[in-house]
Amino acid sequence: MARTGRPAGPANETATVVLTAALELLLVEGATALTAQRLHQATGVSRSTIYRHWPTPTDVLAALIDVAPSPPSPSSGDLAADLHAAVDVLCDRLRDKPVAAFLQALTTTAAHDPAAADLRRRYVEDLLEPFGTVLAQAEVPRGPADDVIAVVVSPLLVDALLLDRPAARARAHRAVDLCLAGLEGVSR
Template sequence: MTKPGRPAGPAADTEAVVLTAALELLLAEGAAALTPQRLHTVTGVARTTIYRHWPTPREFLAALIAVAPHEPARPSGDPADDLHAEVDLLCDRLRDKPVAAFLRALVTASTGDASYTSLRHRYVMDLLEPLRRAIRALGVADRDRIEDAAMTVVAPLLVGVLLLDRRVDRDRAHRAAADLLAGIGART
C-alpha cells in the first residue's frame, strides 16, 4: 500500500536542473552561494521544492557528491598499467575545474563550519577509491597498507593543487606509483 502525499525526493529532471545550477554557482562563487533563494532565482524551481530537499549549502554539497562518482579506468589486464591509468585519471580530475574547484570549496567551507569536514572527507575518499582498487589488484590485501600506498601517491598531489595552487604534477605522481610498485615487487 502506498502512502498519499509528496514523493520522497525531487523529480529527476528538477534535481538535474537544480544540481547543475548548484555546481555552476559553486564553481563561480563558492559554497556560500548555494542557498535555496539563490538556486530558486537561477533555476526558477519553486522555493518550497528547493527548501524541502536542499535547505542549506551543506545539503547541496552532499547531493553533488552523491551524483559525482569517480569511475575507474578500464582494466587492461595488467595491474601495474592499471595503477598508472588510475594515477592519470586522478591527475586529470585534479587538473580539471570541477573536481579541483569542488575540493577547494569543500576545504573553504569546512574551515568556517566543521560540519562540512565529513563531506570533504567523503569526497576525497571517493576520489581515492579507484586508486585503492588498483592497489588491491596488485595483491595488496592489508587495509592499512592499501591506505598508506594510496596516500603516498595522492598526498603530494592534493598539497600541490589545494594548498600551494600548483599545477598537477603528473610526473611526480607516476614516480610515486613506480616506487609503490617497486616496493611490492610488481612490474613498473
C-alpha cells in the same frame, strides 16, 4: 494503499535543474552561493522547494556528490600500468574544474560545518578508491597499500587544493615506480 501528498524527493527534472545550477554557481561564485535564495534566483524553482530538499549548502554539496560520475578503476592485471592509469585519471579529474573546485568548496565549508567535513572525507575517499581497488586486486596488504596511496596521491591533492597549480603527473608516476620498487620485499 496509495499515499497522498508530496513525494519524498524532488522531481527528477527539478533536481536536475537545481543541481546543474548549483554546480555552475559553485564553479563561478564558490560554496557560499549555494543558498536557497541564490538557487531560486538562478533557477526559478521556489525557495520552499529548495529548502525542503536541500535545507543547507552542505545538503546541496551532498546531492552533488551523489550524482557525480565515478570513472571506472583501471584493470589490466599489471599493477604498475594500472597504478599509472589511476594517476592519469586522478590528474585529469583534478585538472578539470569541477573536481578541484568541489574539493575547495568542501574544504572551505568544512571549516564551519562538521557535516561538510564528513562529505569532504567521503569525496576524497571516492577519489582514492581506484588506487585501493588496483592494490587490493594485486593483493598488496592494507598497510603498504595505504602507504602507496598516501605517497602517490597526497602531493597531487596539495598541488590542486593548496598550491592552486596543476597536479604534477610526472612526479606522481615517479612516486608509483618508487613505491612499487619498495613493495618488492613485501609479501603479498
